[in-house]
Amino acid sequence: MDIQTPDWVKHAVFYQIFPDRFAKSQHPHKRLLKNASWEDWDDMPTLRGYKGGDLWGVIEQLDYLQDLGINAIYFTPIFQSASNHRYHTHDYYQVDPMLGGNSAFRELLDACHKRNMKVVLDGVFNHSSRGFFFFHDVLENAIQSPWVNWFKIHDWPLSPYNEEFPANYEGWAGLRALPVFNHDNPEVREYIMEIAEHWIKFGIDGWRLDVPFEVKTPGFWQEFRERVKAINPDAYIVGEVWVDACEWLDGTQFDGVMNYLFAGPTIAFVAGDRVDIEQVQDRSYHPHPPLFAPEYGKKMQDLLDLYPWQIQLTQLNLLASHDTARLISIAGGDKASVKLATLLLMTFPGAPSIYYGDEVGLPGRLDPDSRRGFPLEAHWERDILEEHRKLIALRHAYPALRTGQYQVLFAEGTAYVFARILGTEEIIVAVNVGTESVSITIEVDSLESKPSQLLYGHTEVSWTEQKTNLALNIPPRSGCILG
Numbered sequence: 001m002d003i004q005t006p007d008w009v010k011h012a013v014f015y016q017i018f019p020d021r022f023a024k025s026q027h028p029h030k031r032l033l034k035n036a037s038w039e040d041w042d043d044m045p046t047l048r049g050y051k052g053g054d055l056w057g058v059i060e061q062l063d064y065l066q067d068l069g070i071n072a073i074y075f076t077p078i079f080q081s082a083s084n085h086r087y088h089t090h091d092y093y094q095v096d097p098m099l100g101g102n103s104a105f106r107e108l109l110d111a112c113h114k115r116n117m118k119v120v121l122d123g124v125f126n127h128s129s130r131g132f133f134f135f136h137d138v139l140e141n142a143i144q145s146p147w148v149n150w151f152k153i154h155d156w157p158l159s160p161y162n163e164e165f166p167a168n169y170e171g172w173a174g175l176r177a178l179p180v181f182n183h184d185n186p187e188v189r190e191y192i193m194e195i196a197e198h199w200i201k202f203g204i205d206g207w208r209l210d211v212p213f214e215v216k217t218p219g220f221w222q223e224f225r226e227r228v229k230a231i232n233p234d235a236y237i238v239g240e241v242w243v244d245a246c247e248w249l250d251g252t253q254f255d256g257v258m259n260y261l262f263a264g265p266t267i268a269f270v271a272g273d274r275v276d277i278e279q280v281q282d283r284s285y286h287p288h289p290p291l292f293a294p295e296y297g298k299k300m301q302d303l304l305d306l307y308p309w310q311i312q313l314t315q316l317n318l319l320a321s322h323d324t325a326r327l328i329s330i331a332g333g334d335k336a337s338v339k340l341a342t343l344l345l346m347t348f349p350g351a352p353s354i355y356y357g358d359e360v361g362l363p364g365r366l367d368p369d370s371r372r373g374f375p376l377e378a379h380w381e382r383d384i385l386e387e388h389r390k391l392i393a394l395r396h397a398y399p400a401l402r403t404g405q406y407q408v409l410f411a412e413g414t415a416y417v418f419a420r421i422l423g424t425e426e427i428i429v430a431v432n433v434g435t436e437s438v439s440i441t442i443e444v445d446s447l448e449s450k451p452s453q454l455l456y457g458h459t460e461v462s463w464t465e466q467k468t469n470l471a472l473n474i475p476p477r478s479g480c481i482l483g
Contacts, residue, residue, distance in 0.1 A: 013070055013353075015353070019078055038052035056104055059107060059108050069396055070117065078095050078096060082129065109202070120207065125181070134147040138158070205234070209221075237255050255311065265299040268291040293411040323367065339478075347395070347427075398420075417431075421446075421447070434476060439472070444470050455482065456479075459480035
């Protein structure tokens with residue numbers, strides 16, 4: 001089967017924004033909520049509090065993002081909701097007024113497109129919220145509501161708030177705040193398809209789908225793809241699936257998934273025994289136990305063998321998200337772990353995604369701590385920001401780092417070396433995750449150009465006279481790129 005995936009994603013560097021926490025506009029746009037009781041921006045976030053970030057604030061930061069090398073943004077939900085993370089959708093057709101409403105989003109989308117930046121929205125289509133007006137109608141009118149078959153109702157009366165009584169309807173993860181849609185109802189299915197079409201027509205460049213594996217209705221995601229791609233064949237459809245996603249990546253449903261199968265092993269390799277177990281237990285992406293280079297190389301090879309190549313190139317690769325602790329906190333504040341992981345992220349097939357603030361070393365333990373306000377410039381880790389800038393620039397400069405084949409050249413102990421090859425362009429990437437320098441010699445028959453120019457890092461590089469063997473002396477906890 002000829003699998004088609006959007007070409008732009010293969011050349012994208014994504015930035016994931018949690019809108020309440022990234023930027024608050026410096027200009028007085030808000031007519032309402034000028035004096036709202038926002039939480040202090042720099043205080044620890046709470047489960048229910050708002051910090052007042054908005055879409056005008058994002059517009060004001062587009063220069064910063066563009067300078068970093070970002071050319072695509074993935075927003076966690078922006079639709080009207082009664083929660084700071086907005087996964088409790090009230091109205092799928094309205095951008096939350098706290099964020100500036102539909103007009104602020106129109107302005108933002110146009111500003112991004114002017115800069116050739118793409119915008120992907122979060123589609124929460126498995127469940128709504130008890131504030132969703134169709135569900136509200138059911139609460140008011142019970143069995144006589146025209147929307148009664150839109151949800152999975154087991155008995156009456158419904159109890160949306162009082163925990164002393166059974167909810168009597170299905171809630172996502174057992175939460176009565178999140179009534180699950182009845183996707184087998186053709187009207188529900190049509191409603192969700194129309195929302196997807198509406199925002200694609202509005203101009204968004206794709207959908208990230210929240211827990212799509214929980215929608216079991218046959219043909220649902222196939223139809224979703226057909227209808228979205230009929231409007232914009234280049235729209236990106238990416239699913240939140242943390243494990244092997246083969247059943248959704250057959251070319252008829254999603255273009256990619258959030259690639260936690262890359263994140264887990266990469267963190268286990270670079271952070272090793274520094275990993276704070278509390279921050280990763282009960283998580284399905286396994287950034288523990290520590291891995292040495294041979295096991296890491298095998299996991300990367302297995303991952304690359306899992307999906308068709310056109311799908312590999314449109315995976316959304318990440319190290320952290322709003323659902324995980326931040327890498328610097330997982331690694332106990334170890335900056336080298338962040339830099340090494342970022343080097344591996346920016347040189348792996350698929351689109352890298354940076355969780356807002358990771359590029360300046362923002363810490364954060366598990367939710368809600370991983371959703372802090374973006375820090376003031378005085379609190380940035382400048383060296384981490386510089387590493388991100390350099391690595392993103394190299395990714396943009398060398399097509400092989402984006403779409404080239406991935407070939408492991410050496411994997412022993414703490415040293416891992418691979419090549420990215422696209423036609424005559426050959427790039428070598430080497431890392432040493434150990435605390436001692438490593439000297440290695442690799443027989444390299446497969447590369448024509450014998451890359452020896454140091455594009456990144458401080459490694460000693462030499463080729464034997466016959467140019468068959470590459471000798472590297474890699475300092476501890478560091479890596480390099482040769483071109």
